[in-house]
Amino acid sequence: MRITTETFDENARGALLNRPLQAALRHATHKFVDNRRYAITELDDWEDRRQRSNAIKRETIEHLDRYLEEFTTNVEKAGGVVHWAIDSAEACRIVVDLIQSKGEKLVVKSKSMATEEINLNHALEAAGITPVETDLGEWIIQLAHETPSHIIAPAIHKSRADVARLFTDVLGIEYTDDIPKLTAVARERLRERFATAGVGVSGVNFGVAETGTICIVENEGNARMSTSLPRIHIAVMGIEKVIPKFTDLALFLSLLPRSATGQKLSSYTSFLTGTKRTAEAEGPDEYHLVMLDNGRTKILADPIQRSSLFCIRCGACLNACPVYQRVGGHAYGWVYSGPIGALLTPQFIGMDRGKQLPYASSLCGACKDVCPVKINIPELLLDLRSKIGGESGSLNGKRPRLAEQLSKKAFAFIMARPGAYNLAAKLGRILQLTIAKNGKIADVPIAPLSNWTKNRDFPTLAPQSFRERWKREQENSGKE
């Protein structure tokens, strides 16, 4: 996929002017927010659960090597084959080689952000293998040659009419925007694929170290079909997805569906441990697990950023974020969008490419409040800002823009010296005479304040500052 994170500001501006997108985003995110809010009131210990899940994730991430070893040992004991991929190129090569070595050409895929991250479909197609997305939202965007714009609702940016038009154009069916009818079309087309594909590729929501079990949650049944009908199952899993004990699943499964869609449980929750044991009729003959690093160990090494690895990919932060609600996922330019994306994307694709994202936030903290594993996203955004702009100096040897350097130094100089502060205040009052009208300023001709006055008025400096008035009052009362 083409990365456009460098032009986030342009992407965002375009998104804001796109009325159908605005309507689709508003409708979907508000629905998710409302549903989530209702779902968590059903539990009387929501905050306690968040605290516990944060503790378990912290324990796991801080001893990741140990839990990964336990996990993969148990996967192998149960008949799985474990592969380790340092980056997306290696991960794709492993998957392609596997499929080619088995002589298979058709792959059914269930929704997996990790496979989007490594651009797996592109690699498969380049090798003459046909991947078919089976999650309805993913299938829709595959037909549209687009990328997902939300962590759990990949086609959130598409309205019903968009989908209807797409199906007519690409599938040649008679136009209908009746949702049951559209879904039936998808079901019919995909059924045949499930039955004939030799390989199923999935992601992993949780990997249990204790038993080597992987847990997949979904609402459509396509993941279950993809992982049980084809004779070969390949699962791609980010190394941070491991949790210690099977019983931990009870806690995490109470948090994930509620946070994501407001469901108590998703329609299908599958626990897959290894391959067929003796006389089972269902299940693949071969099960391969690709453990994906792709930059995660680098994040792990950072004592502050490592908590972003707690993420269970629920998407709640996206839905709650006033920025995401208005610009949507594509504006972020890569796979991970919204608040968690603002943390992960720069660290995965490079800080110089992703450096806008940590700043594209008002730090309101709505994300922090809804994160089921209590990642303090604003704190991590501030940390990234300090790495991008601040004392760690420049990125890749490039010095920060001169204008920003000067204004930063000027700000610090003035604010550290009352004399300079008072002088600047006096100067400001003189300068504003040229642009103030009726007690406000409608146009500041210099950047960056000119950006303010694009769509807002700016207040004038008060004729007398508080400290001047205080001083005068003290003097007057002194005289009495």
Next chain:
Amino acid sequence: MPDSTTNQSDHGTKTVSLFVTCLVDQFFPNVGEATVQVLKRASCEVTFDNRQTCCGQPAFNTGYREEARVLAKRFIEIFEPAEYIVAPSGSCTAMVRNFYPELFTDEPEWHERAKSVGAKTFELAEFLTKVLGIETTGALYNGKVTYHDACHLLRELRQRNEPRRLINSVEGVELVEAENCDTCCGFGGTFSVKYPEISGAMLNDKIKGIEQTGAEIVVADDCSCLMQIAGGLSRQGIKIRTMHLAELLAQNPNNRLRK
């Protein structure tokens, strides 16, 4: 060290060192004066150290931690001797209390000093309700108001009900809640000028929510939010006024504040 967690009504004279904030100092001095009035009416003695400038939040939020550290150290040195430090701003208070310690993770002595100063730094509504234990300032204001939850006050300082209780204690006030009262106004410091279109879009929704309440006035406890909201209302020619919480709490029939 005074016990800042007591909720008892304590009418012994407390001395408050006013942390007026650079924004209020230069742009909204009425808010500073209202804050002083409210504190005096609550039997506090108020002092003002004119060496103060800025808490350093703009530098910190932009990622300039070295510069923020310099200003934080200055703040700590100036305000350390105070009994209480009160600011008419949730974001500035959060900077001092929640974020100063982060600036000094590598300097244990300053870390301790930062924590000590933070422990006695309060936002105004917090100070009135939690430290002084008062639920009313005896204000009178006839009008329909709506309240905007400033993000730092709400999510960093966890003050949701306290400002509302104080507003409801104002005689004559009718408080109507906007459906999106706790949604960000779009200021976010430099975010407001780095991403003006997104900031503006968030502001428009905030304004729509305010308009839907039918209130004449929107009240908040942070001048940065009020600046953003007022800027939008003014540009769109909407006749709703903005008022800082301190200004509302200082209103009384005998001594109406100049607006």
